[in-house]
Amino acid sequence: MASEAPRVIRLRGPFGYALTVDVEEWYHTCLVPDYVHPEDRPPLSEELDWLLPELLDMLAEARCSATFFVLGEVAERLPRRIREIAAAGHEVASHGYVHLRACERSVKAFQTDVERSKEILEDLLGEPVLGFRAPEWSLRSLGNCRLPVVAEAGFLYDSSLTPCPLAGRPGNPRFASRLRWDGGKQPDLLELPPLTFGGPLRLPAGSWTGRLVNPDRLVRAALDHADDGGMPVAVVHPWEVSGRPTPGSLTGLARFIHETGRLGFQDRFRELLRGLPWTTLRAAAGLEAVVPLRQTASRRAAG
Numbered sequence: 001m002a003s004e005a006p007r008v009i010r011l012r013g014p015f016g017y018a019l020t021v022d023v024e025e026w027y028h029t030c031l032v033p034d035y036v037h038p039e040d041r042p043p044l045s046e047e048l049d050w051l052l053p054e055l056l057d058m059l060a061e062a063r064c065s066a067t068f069f070v071l072g073e074v075a076e077r078l079p080r081r082i083r084e085i086a087a088a089g090h091e092v093a094s095h096g097y098v099h100l101r102a103c104e105r106s107v108k109a110f111q112t113d114v115e116r117s118k119e120i121l122e123d124l125l126g127e128p129v130l131g132f133r134a135p136e137w138s139l140r141s142l143g144n145c146r147l148p149v150v151a152e153a154g155f156l157y158d159s160s161l162t163p164c165p166l167a168g169r170p171g172n173p174r175f176a177s178r179l180r181w182d183g184g185k186q187p188d189l190l191e192l193p194p195l196t197f198g199g200p201l202r203l204p205a206g207s208w209t210g211r212l213v214n215p216d217r218l219v220r221a222a223l224d225h226a227d228d229g230g231m232p233v234a235v236v237h238p239w240e241v242s243g244r245p246t247p248g249s250l251t252g253l254a255r256f257i258h259e260t261g262r263l264g265f266q267d268r269f270r271e272l273l274r275g276l277p278w279t280t281l282r283a284a285a286g287l288e289a290v291v292p293l294r295q296t297a298s299r300r301a302a303g
Contacts, residue, residue, distance in 0.1 A: 005142040005143040006180055006182075007180045007181075009179075009180060010175050011175070011177055011178060011231075013176075015226065015285060017226065017232050017276045017279065018192070018278065018283075018284035019064060019234045019273075019280075020068075020133070020194070020235050021055065021066050022095055023082075024071050024095065024099055024135075024238075025048055025074070026047060026248065028071065029099070030135060030136050031252075031253055031257070033100075044248050047238070048081065049078055051239065052081045052085065053081070055238050056084065056085065056090075058241070058270065059090070059273070062273035062274055063277075064273050065089055065091075065283070066091070067092075067282065069095035069132075070085075070092055070094065070095055070121060071096060071117070072094070072117035075117075075120050075121055075124055076120060082121070082124055091130075091281060093129055093130065093132060093133065093281070094114070094117045094118050094121055094132045095117070095132075095134075096113050096114060096134060097114075100113075101134075101138035102135070102140075103138045103140050110146045114132065114153050129155070131157045131159060132159070133160050138160070139158070139161055140169060141161070141172065142169075142173075142179070155189070157192050157287070158190070159192045159233060161173060161191055162193055163196060164204050165201065165202075173191050174193060175193070175229065176231045177190070177191045178191075195233050197213075197218075205222075205235070206234065207235070208260040215268050218234070218275075219276055222234070232276075234272070
């Protein structure tokens with residue numbers, strides 16, 4: 001289902017280098033729906049309770065900060081770990097409540113999911129949650145009628161659109177942009193897309209394609225993006241940097257995407273952290289000063 005696409009107004013820096021973490025278990029893959037639906041999920045090994053502290057230690061060692069896009073169901077299960085993320089100086093943002101593709105859900109179901117996740121995180125932290133990223137970057141296109149829902153829910157920025165094939169559309173923004181809908185029915189929304197590399201056929205610098213390249217190449221891509229006036233946004237998952245085998249079984253495409261490039265990635269990730277002064281999306285985009293202005297959009301603050 002499509003709606004009127006917003007106007008895209010490119011933002012100009014200077015920006016910082018943003019590191020983002022999608023906080024989900026190894027089994028949160030849209031390719032295995034029975035693993036995603038909590039009510040259908042069989043008993044599975046869970047790792048985030050110890051992976052998150054290890055990742056926080058890595059970031060502290062490298063003196064980097066990050067934006068953690070947290071699933072609502074994870075926040076309900078591990079509230080102490082999510083509070084530890086914020087206490088360590090990182091930003092907590094929303095990854096929705098369950099890890100389902102936004103483009104495959106009704107607008108109403110997506111809205112309920114987005115609002116539920118935002119409320120859980122804000123109740124947990126006692127502060128506004130400014131950012132949203134759909135699972136698997138699944139808003140897909142500027143014309144998706146679910147994109148205005150993100151703005152209406154009170155989020156200041158989105159990081160769900162990519163110009164890569166399959167996961168996104170070539171016309172999606174490559175650079176930090178302001179999305180504005182004609183008529184003023186929806187608030188403006190900042191779009192802070194993940195870093196990509198390549199020519200016309202762009203590839204994501206995160207996920208399995210990012211794991212296959214060396215850290216120097218990713219750092220060069222981030223520097224080139226910054227030189228073009230962009231804001232490099234790196235993406236990683238806690239299970240990618242565990243340095244341990246996957247504790248459960250995946251098959252087919254899910255296994256390929258999950259396992260490709262995993263061997264030795266923990267060491268490559270540490271090199272990537274050392275390569276640039278990575279920080280949160282909020283800080284990289286210079287949004288610190290606008291937080292008080294958005295508190296009226298926060299259920300928690302309004303309450």
